[in-house]
Amino acid sequence: MIIAIPKENFNNETRVSCPPNSVKELIKNGYEVHFETGCGLASSISDDDYKSVGAKLMKDSSTLYHKSDIVLKVNYPSLDEIKLLKRDSTLISFFQTTRNLKEVQALKDKNITGFSMHLVPRTTLAQKMDALSSQANIAGYKSVLMAASRLGIYMPLLMTAAGTIRPAKVLILGAGVAGLQAIATAKRLGAQVEVFDVRPVVKEQVESLGARFIEVESDSNEGVGDGGYAKETSEDYKKRQEQLIHDHISKSNIVITTALIPGKPAPILIPKAMVESMKPGSIIMDLASENGGNCELTKKDDTIIHNKVVIDGTSNIPGTMPIHASELYGKNITALLLYMSKDGELNLDLDDEITSGSMFTYKGEITHEQAKIALEAQK
Secondary structure, three states, rough: OEEEEEOOOOOOOOOOOOHHHHHHHHHOOOOEEEEEOOOHHHHHOOOOHHHHHHOOOEOOHHHHHHHOEEEOOOOOOOHHHHHHOOOEEHHHHHHOOOOOOOHHHHHHHOEEEEEEEOOOOOOOOOHHHHHHHHHHHHHHHHHHHHHHHHHOOOOOOOOOOEEEOOEEEEEEEOOOOOHHHHHHHHHHOOEEEEEOOHHHHHHHHHOOOOOOEEOOOOOOOOOEOOHHOEEHHHOHHHHHHHHHHHHHHHOOOOEEEEEEEEEOOOOOOEEEHHHHHOOOOOOEEEEOOHHHHEOOOOOOEEEEOOOEEEEEOOOOOHHHHHHHHHHHHHHHHHHHHHHHEEEEEEEEOOHHHHHHEEEEEOOOOOOOHHHHHHHHOOO
C-alpha cells in the first residue's frame, strides 16, 4: 500500500505529518511512502532527507493523491484536496468532526475511511498515539516563553543593590496537558503561579509542580467529563467561577487560557470587563483561540491590544516549534497507523476501541455519532 505525505494546505502551518524517522518506520513495516516536493521545508526537512530513507518524490499533489491508498496530514483536507483523494482510500489527520461538516460529508460521499487524531481515545494503550497531548505540551511550554518575551517586567524574584524586584504573577486557566506544561515552564522562570480548573482532581498535580490551586467550592464534581476532559457546568457554578477568576486576574501579569470542550466553541472565561480590570502591560495567551477563544476579545491568529492589555490569539503555537512538533506528531500518527496494520496493509478491527473510536467515516457512512447529529441539525 502507498502512503502519501502532502504539503499542508493552511498558510500558517509549518508542521509536516510524517518526518523521515517515521517514514523509515513505515517502510520497515512494509509500506511504500510517497511525499510531495517541499512538504517538509518549513520543518527544516529537505526532499533529500526523505529520499535518503527510501521515500519517493512526487512533484505535485494531484499525482500524489491519485496514487495513494493512505494519506497522512496534520490538518483536515480542504474540499479541493478531497476531490483529489482516490475513492475508497484512507485519511488520517486532525479533524474536528462536529465543526468541519462539509469536509465530513465530502469524505463520506467518496467512500473515504476517515480517522481523526482528535478522536484517539485517552487510554493507557493509546498514549503513544495521543497527538492532542503531544501538541498541547508544546503549546503550554511555548506560550509562557512568548508571553515572557513581551512582558515589561522580570519573571523571577530578584534581590539587587537597587532593591527587590517582585516576581511576575501568572494565572493559568485549565490544568490539562498544556496547562501543566505552562505551570512547569513559568515556575522554572521564577514566576508565582496560580491555576484554576473546574476539575478538583487536578489539584494534586498542580500543587506538585509548585503552583497554587484556586477553586470554586462545590459539593459535586460537576466540571468533570468523560476521558479526563472538562465538561459544561451549571449557571450558578459559572457565576461563582467568574467572580473567582476576576479576583485573581486583576493581580496577574500573564494569563494563559487552555479551556477547550471537544467539538464545541471554547467557553468564555474572560469577558471584556475582566480584561479592563487587568494591569496595563499584562498579557493574555489564549490557547483556545482555534475554537473561538476563552477571552471574549480574542481574535484567531491575531494579536490585539485592549486597554493596554495584550491578547494573543495565535492558534497554531506548536507550529512555532515545527521540528519537535512534527517529530512528535509523526510518532503519534505512525503509532496509530501501525496499530491498525498487518504486513504492510491496513487491517481494521471495527470492534477495537482505538480503531472504532478514532474513525468517523467508513464505507460511505458517518460512524461518529456526534458528527451525524451535527449534520442532521444542519438540514
